[in-house]
Amino acid sequence: GENVEQHPSTLSVQEGDSAVIKCTYSDSASNYFPWYKQELGKRPQLIIDIRSNVGEKKDQRIAVTLNKTAKHFSLHITETQPEDSAVYFCAASSPEYGNKLVFGAGTILRVKS
Amino acid sequence: SQTIHQWPATLVQPVGSPLSLECTVEGTSNPNLYWYRQAAGRGLQLLFYSVGIGQISSEVPQNLSASRPQDRQFILSSKKLLLSDSGFYLCAWSRGQNTGELFFGEGSRLTVL
Numbered sequence: 572g573e574n575v576e577q578h579p580s581t582l583s584v585q586e587g588d589s590a591v592i593k594c595t596y597s598d599s600a601s602n603y604f605p606w607y608k609q610e611l612g613k614r615p616q617l618i619i620d621i622r623s624n625v626g627e628k629k630d631q632r633i634a635v636t637l638n639k640t641a642k643h644f645s646l647h648i649t650e651t652q653p654e655d656s657a658v659y660f661c662a663a664s665s666p667e668y669g670n671k672l673v674f675g676a677g678t679i680l681r682v683k684s
Numbered sequence: 685s686q687t688i689h690q691w692p693a694t695l696v697q698p699v700g701s702p703l704s705l706e707c708t709v710e711g712t713s714n715p716n717l718y719w720y721r722q723a724a725g726r727g728l729q730l731l732f733y734s735v736g737i738g739q740i741s742s743e744v745p746q747n748l749s750a751s752r753p754q755d756r757q758f759i760l761s762s763k764k765l766l767l768s769d770s771g772f773y774l775c776a777w778s779r780g781q782n783t784g785e786l787f788f789g790e791g792s793r794l795t796v797l
Contacts, residue, residue, distance in 0.1 A: 577727075605785065614774060614788040615728070660728060662786075669733075669741075671718075672786055676727040 573598040575663050577675025584651050586684045594661035594675050595643040601665040604637060604644045605672070609658045618659075619646070651682045686711035690775045690789030697796050703748075703762040705792050707775030710756065715777040717758040718786070719750055722772040734758060735780065770796045 574597040584590050596604075605620035621628045621635045621644065628635050632651075637644040644663075648655055658679050662672040690707045697703060709715050719731040730743045732750035740750050747766050751759045758775055775789040 603784070614791055616788070617785050620785065669735075671730060671733060673730070674728040 572668050573601060573663055573665050573673040575661060575673050575675045577661050577678055579678060580676065581679045581681070583681045583683060586651060586653060586682055588651055590646075590648045590651050590655070590680055590682075592646045592659055592661070592678045592680070593643060594645070594663075595641075596663040596673075597642070598663070598665045598667065599639075599642065600667045601642075601663040603664045603670070603672075604635070605662050606633075606635060606646050607660045607662065607674075609660065609677075611657075615660060648680075651680075653682050653684050656680055656682045686777075686787065688775065688777055688787055688789045690792055692792060693790060694793045695795070697765050697794065699767060699796055700764045703760070703765055703769070703794070705760040705773055705775075705794075707758045707760075707789055708756055709777045712756070712777070712779070714755060714780050716780050717752060718776040718778070719748075719758065719760050720774040720776060720788075722774060722791075724771070728774070732760070765794075765796045767796050770794055 577594045602623040606618050607615035608618045609615040619633050619635050621637050632649050634647045658677045660677045661675040664670045664672045687710045718733045720728045722728050734740050734752045748762050773792045776786045778786050
């Protein structure tokens with residue numbers, strides 16, 4: 572089945588700096604790649620997603636890039652703010668495996684003010 | 685609009701006791717339903733998913749079971765809890781057929797003592 576690896580496991584940045592989280596996936600048929608943000612004790616919530624027919628997508632301070640050849644995708648957060656501190660999860664799904672989302676292990680992002 | 689409700693929010697159970705977590709979705713029909721578990725500081729592990737009433741697929745062998753008695757109701761159960769069953773359980777739904785966003789419930793924090 573699909574396997575998703577996420578790096579780094581923890582990331583500390585200074586407020587105003589950029590943060591980048593990277594994920595790789597194993598199934599070349601995967602075609603949907605969402606990113607979720609989970610604040611402490613709360614449910615994960617979708618922040619941005621990208622489909623395999625697009626290489627990059629941006630929404631204000633966050634962007635996601637996808638390299639299908641290399642089978643990796645990344646989340647970019649610019650001008651980080653303290654409220655960006657949370658756990659971020661990448662995920663991938665493949666039609667060959669019922670379109671179920673397989674999640675990465677998560678990245679704890681700390682933005683220091 | 686669609687909403688997902690999950691309960692109870694927290695529970696503390698002794699080893700060997702039964703478990704029942706319930707999840708209902710409103711505002712949509714024939715959703716795909718999922719149970720995820722999140723151990724402390726870890727990622728999201730898919731436990732069960734269902735594409736219709738009475739149709740349950742298990743992702744990992746374990747001490748838990750799931751049932752879908754109605755279209756928008758998903759129940760996670762155990763006859764005898766183990767210490768290792770402790771964690772944060774998340775119900776989720778997605779629209780059927782195509783890959784898309786996963787919507788999570790508020791979560792249920794289970795502590796087995």
